[in-house]
Amino acid sequence: MDIEVLGTLAVREHGVSVTPTAPKPRQVLALLALHADQVVPVSALIEELWAGAPPRSARTTLQTYVLQLRALIASALEQGAAAAEGAEGAAGAAGRRTAKDVLVTLPGGYLLNSGGGTSDVREFDRLAGIGYRAMDAGDFPGAARQLREALALWSGPAFADVHGGIQLDMEARRLEETRLCALDQRIEADLRLGRHRELLAELTVLASRYRTHENLHGQFMLALHRSGRRGEALDVYQRLRATLVRELGLEPSAALRRLQRSILMASPESPVATDANSERLVRVG
Numbered sequence: 001m002d003i004e005v006l007g008t009l010a011v012r013e014h015g016v017s018v019t020p021t022a023p024k025p026r027q028v029l030a031l032l033a034l035h036a037d038q039v040v041p042v043s044a045l046i047e048e049l050w051a052g053a054p055p056r057s058a059r060t061t062l063q064t065y066v067l068q069l070r071a072l073i074a075s076a077l078e079q080g081a082a083a084a085e086g087a088e089g090a091a092g093a094a095g096r097r098t099a100k101d102v103l104v105t106l107p108g109g110y111l112l113n114s115g116g117g118t119s120d121v122r123e124f125d126r127l128a129g130i131g132y133r134a135m136d137a138g139d140f141p142g143a144a145r146q147l148r149e150a151l152a153l154w155s156g157p158a159f160a161d162v163h164g165g166i167q168l169d170m171e172a173r174r175l176e177e178t179r180l181c182a183l184d185q186r187i188e189a190d191l192r193l194g195r196h197r198e199l200l201a202e203l204t205v206l207a208s209r210y211r212t213h214e215n216l217h218g219q220f221m222l223a224l225h226r227s228g229r230r231g232e233a234l235d236v237y238q239r240l241r242a243t244l245v246r247e248l249g250l251e252p253s254a255a256l257r258r259l260q261r262s263i264l265m266a267s268p269e270s271p272v273a274t275d276a277n278s279e280r281l282v283r284v285g
Contacts, residue, residue, distance in 0.1 A: 001102065001117040003033045006124060006175070007155030009162050013102065014080025018072040023163050024049055025065040030162045032103070032112040034171055036119055041109040048167035066110060070099040077102070120153045121175070127153075128182045135185055140192040147186035154179060180213070187219050196223040207236065211243050214256050225263050233263050 001018075004010040009026065011019050011033050020026050031048055032040055045062055046054050055061070081096055097115065104111040127150035134143035158175040159168055183206075190199055203220040210216050217240045224233035237252070237260045244250045252260075 001036070001112070001114045003036055003114065003117065003119045003121075005030065005034055006120045006153050006158055006179075008160050009033070013073055013076035016076035016079050018069065018076050020068060020072060022068070024061075025068050026162055027165060027168060028062070028065045029069055029112075030159055030164070031167055031171075032110060033119075034121065034168075036112045036114040039106050039109040039111045044167055045110070048165040051165050066103060066105075070103050073102045074099040124150050124153045124178070124182075128178070131182065131189075132185060135189060140189045144186055144189035144193060147182050147189065150182055151179065151186060180210075184215050184219075187216075191219060191222060194226075196226040199223045200227060207240075212240070212248060214240070214253055218256050218259050221259060221263065230263060234260065237263075 002010075002012045002015075009019055009030050010017065011029060019029060027048055028045060031045060042059065042062065046058050049062065050058060077097060077099060097113075102113050102115070104113055127146050131143045131146035131150060134140075134146060158172045162168060164172060187199060187203070199219070200223055203216065203223055206213075206216045207220045217236055221233040221236050224230075224236065237256070240256075241252050244252060251257075
């Protein structure tokens with residue numbers, strides 16, 4: 001089974017889609033797919049579907065959605081079996097999975113058995129982890145490459161075409177945070193490699209989209225300064241400060257204030273550094 005949730009939902013068995021079009025079964029599959037090979041409690045599925053106000057028939061209705069999903073899985077398995085029948089013969093047919101083997105009922109919940117297939121979330125976590133370790137080792141080309149590959153797995157917001165409830169909305173926010181962390185580290189790796197001019201267009205968009213994200217604004221300031229656009233770098237700081245004060249009642253962090261002061265005094269060639277408290281200090285001198 002191949003699972004994609006980092007964008008539109010796509011779940012395939014033997015290359016055949018098992019993704020329903022109806023909203024509620026789609027929610028169920030999305031939550032099961034995200035936690036593939038793990039038991040998802042019935043209570044979590046009911047909370048996702050009915051947001052704390054389930055009908056009396058909630059468990060029966062959930063079972064109906066599970067049966068609908070199994071019907072799609074069974075159809076996909078049949079198509080896969082027909083395609084493989086000539087090569088496998090009767091012995092292969094005897095060992096094939098059934099829909100109940102794929103969407104398993106267990107005490108307290110359900111489990112979507114991926115059968116060792118692919119998951120874009122797992123692959124993202126794997127590649128991002130390699131990228132983070134490369135950053136820690138000072139391998140900035142390797143970090144930039146691995147993190148760029150991880151981020152390429154995203155085609156849009158997680159579960160972009162699923163009408164999410166409490167559980168999926170929470171998971172989507174969590175996944176978005178992991179994406180932003182990887183993006184932040186990839187940009188830092190590119191800055192370490194002197195790619196400040198190449199980053200300007202991307203950071204222009206990101207600073208506009210994430211109007212209170214201090215790290216991205218700090219990276220934008222540094223890229224502008226290193227590109228000889230000192231005044232624009234200081235303008236970015238002032239816009240961020242105004243937004244933080246107006247919307248959150250906060251001043252910029254100490255690290256960002258140090259960056260702003262450094263831009264006023266220092267040369268643009270100095271590297272990004274990290275202080276003893278592990279708070280990133282984007283320093284230019």
